[in-house]
Amino acid sequence: MQIYSYDGNLGNTTIENLNIYHVVASINENTGGPAKLVSDLTEALANEKISNHLFTLDYKVHGKQIISKYTYLHSYNADFIAQNVRGFHPKFADAMRKLPTTELSLIHNHGLWMFPNLYARQAANYNRIPLIISPHGMLESWSLKRSRFKKWLAWLMYERKNLSSAVLFNATSSEEVKSIRQLGFQQPIALIPNGLNTDSYNQQVEREVLTRLFPELNDKKWLLFLSRIHPKKGVDNLLFAWQKLQSQFPDWHLVIAGSDLIGYQAKLEALTEQLNLRQRVTFTGMLSGQEKISALSNADLFVLPTHSENFGIAIAESLACKVPVITTKGAPWEDLERYECGWWIDNNQQALITALAEAMKMSDEERKVMGLRGQALTKTKYSWNSIAKDTADVYRWILGGGELPDCIQLYSS
Structure with a gap:
């Protein structure tokens, strides 16, 4: 195990107990959105x-770890097993079972279906401390249908008990709240979106x-x-x-960028x-650092025709x-329509064709105006400070009671 620590110096800020x-x-870094989101959350x-x-x-085969400042990282090498x-x-x-309970306030578990998520629940129960679970979209209906047999086994072995043991869920969208309730869980749910370091x-x-x-x-719109x-x-x-x-x-040229963990x-x-699209499509593989920012900042249009997202950090x-x-209603981004910075479409090919044609027929200036509205949206609604x-x-409410935070949704039959 490697443990990284920091010196506790936050300028004029002191960390309470x-x-x-x-x-x-x-x-x-190559394992998807939750890796960066969890690291950014702890830093904020x-x-x-x-x-x-x-x-x-x-998982060294999946790139370097995203290590946040001001966080004690307890990292265990993912061996062959x-x-x-x-x-x-x-x-x-x-x-996890031997955590120092005199210092520990609560456990916040991120994700489902993996043994570390089981260990989080076992540690919370063993040490008699509260457990919060952020499913990160893994209870959405599309996700539940994938690898159905493996998830059914995990559900019977430990996942149902994990979820039942949570004192509270953190959902990032109203759709995720519905997915949790549809499975019969009645615990409070904190509806808090994911964030972004807009700077x-x-x-x-x-x-x-x-x-x-x-x-x-070269000389193409992206x-x-x-x-x-x-x-x-x-x-x-x-x-x-x-x-x-x-x-x-x-x-125009279609650029498909991203990591491939399963050979797809x-x-x-x-x-x-x-x-017959080989001359009109480029697969770049995983982009990070300056290459990623170059792709994002010079793109003329972004498209994510997803079947299911709890947020969609990209x-x-x-x-x-x-x-x-342009994204589908499989992602919780109705703000694209509300703030007039994109297209929130039905999840089918015809809707995608219609939206793409409309967007690409626009002038560069029209798309630029939409982009500026999108930038303003991220700064006002998705900053890590407010999240x-x-x-x-929510943590303080769970541990100390008091006034109910505005983001909490209680169960109503």
Whole structure:
């Protein structure tokens, strides 16, 4: 195990005696949105005078860990067994059971279906401390249908008991609240969206960062998909839609960027060949750092035709970079319509074709105005400062009672 610590120096801020232990299966950069979101949350909570410990596994094959400032990171190497048996790691479990209860306030578990999530519940029960669970979209109906047999076994073995043991759920959208209630859970739910460090996306990185790597993007407008390469994300529907439209928009190029953890990209590349799109589509692989910001800040339009999202961090990132967005109603982004910064469409190919055609027919100036509205939305609604304050209020309410935070939704029959 590796333990990283900080010196407790937060300038003029002092951390009060409130210690939160966060548990998440992975914070490796290629494993998806929760890795960064959990790390960013713990960093933001430090400004609310909360001390944070984060327990996780290190899947080195999936890139470096996203280590936040002001957080004690307890990181266990994901050995062969952990990598192939859903994070099974007896040393991790043992360390969780031996937590210093005199210092520990509560456990906040992030995600489902992995053994670290079981260890979080076992530690909370053993030490008789509250457990909060953030499902991160893993109770949505589309997600529950994937790997159905494995999830059914996990449900019977430990997941139902995990969820029943929570004193509170954290949901990021009203749709996720409904999914939790539909499964029969009656605990309070804190409705708090995910956040974004908007300042990280203010920089403009030149197009050449990507065009040097992918010359075919020169002198083209970029239709950008940036997310995990996974069946959930609807990339196949995007390719079918692009095949119908590409001849009408010769000055546009489809860029598909993201990590591929399950070998799905090969199927999409075969579909690209089958649809005769090889000259009009570029698969970049995982983008990070300056390459990622170059893709986002120079894209003309962002598209995520997802089947299911509890948030969709890439949508927020694109809006922060002043890029209008097209996504489906599988993502909780009705704000795209409310703030007139994108398209929130039905989850089918025809709706996608219609929205793409409308967006690409717009002038550059019209899309730029939409992008500016999107940037304003992220700054006002999705800043980590307000999200961390709401989360800290929930922690204090659970531990000390008092006035009900505005974000809490109680069960009503």
